[in-house]
Amino acid sequence: MTKMYQDRLTNLPNRRFLEIFGMEEVAKLRLAKKQPVCMTLNIAGMSVYSNLYGLKKGDQLLRELSELLVSEIKEGHVYYNKDDRFLILTVAEGIDEKIKEIHEKFVNLAKNKAVDLQFGLYQILDDDQNIMMITQWANQAMKEIGLDRRVYVKRYDPAVEEDLEESYFLNNFSRAMTEGWLTAYFQPICSAKDGKTASYEALARWQDPEKGLVSPAAFIPVIEKHYLTYYFDMYMLWEVVAKLRQWKERGLDLKPVSVNLAHEDFEMPNLVEKINDLVTGAGLSWSLIKIEITERDLSNNTSRLKEQIDQLRSYGFEVWMDDFGSGYSSLNALNDYSFDLVKIDKVFVRHLADGQLNRLLIPEITKVAHKLGLKVLAEGVEKEEQRDFLREAGCDLLQGFLFSKPVELDENQQVIS
Secondary structure (H helix, E strand, C coil), rough: HHHEEHHHHHHHCCCCHHHHHHHHHHHHHCCCCCCCEEEEEEEEEHHHHHHHHHHHHHHHHHHHHHHHHHHHHHCCEEEECCCCCCEEEECCCCHHHHHHHHHHHHHHHHHCCEEEEEEEEECCCCCCCCHHHHHHHHHHHHHHCCCCCCCCECCCCHHHHHCCCHHHHHCCCCHHCCCCCCEEEEEEEECCCCCCCCCCCCEEEECCCCCCEEEEHHHHHHHHHCCCCHHHCCCCCCCCHHHHHHHHHHCCCCCCCEECCCCCHHHHHCCCHHEEEEEHHCCHHHHHEEEEEHHHCCHHHCCCHHHHHHHHHHHHCCCCEEEEEEEEHHHHHHHHHCCCCCEEEEHHCHHHHHHHHHHHHHHHHHHHHHHHCCCCEEECCCCCHHHHHHHHHCCCEEECCCCCCCEEEEECCCCCC
């Protein structure tokens, strides 16, 4: 096993390994005619234990628990998830006895009442195809234990989930992708000079058969909270590529489309190659896909992220810095990473009339960007006076409701009303 798939402390397969190969392990258990289950383990009171005995003693306890789990789980696999949590894919037969045995041995191992093990159990169904959803359901069961030390194991029960709306989006996420409830809407990005559409930004919408058109503010935080961003972003990229290929086959004029990626996406192996293979496999030019990365994601600074941005650009993809100015690291990011365009955060545009600061900043941002060889896009344009100012300030591209809200486009690039 390579180091990128291995937790340094416990030497167990890590979360990344679980995300990529977890469903293979589930398939192996099914092929062996066994009922697979997912079990999460949390060391309750770990912070208290570490404060009492020190971090080295806490790390030792984690290593000893990992060894205990590996010795006890004869069928399946043990993973180190994160934040003092472990995850096990194993068989349902005898699981209650196995949990009791592990719990008793851990109590003897810890020799301290400050810590205890909590177990969440989910029986994997035949139609479960997403390892992160499976993990989340096991975690949900474990959350039901709360602070009650009289109970150390809970089974998943959808009837007792706390947040019904969050649970709805979580439980229907896979279905929303397979049945096309999630779809790409396109917001025009226009030339500042003449107002003509130069490209589009792809934005996700959830068209629910029960709830109707759902605001992104309702479902995207749920996706982010439960670490499903990678699956969501790859689905959106696939949707955009499929739409562009459809338009190309119909002989229509193709405009580039920008798609949003998060820093979590770049933690997945071979991301750039997957993007390149998807685009070239569809017979599309690299210039038709623009990759947007928000400034807040750049705060998770890694040399690997820089390398992948450079690799994307070497293939011919443009990489855009989204929400420029929304944080404190904007100028450093321009120095540390290579971009083709910066998108001025809509907050700057929204407050143009509130004072002189933003009216002074935007022209200077534009000058610096142009000297660095970058194009400038201002988003959130809703008024003609904003458009006129941004044009005079030197912005190359503009985006906002003044030109168009995000719209759904059919196979002929016509707006679906």
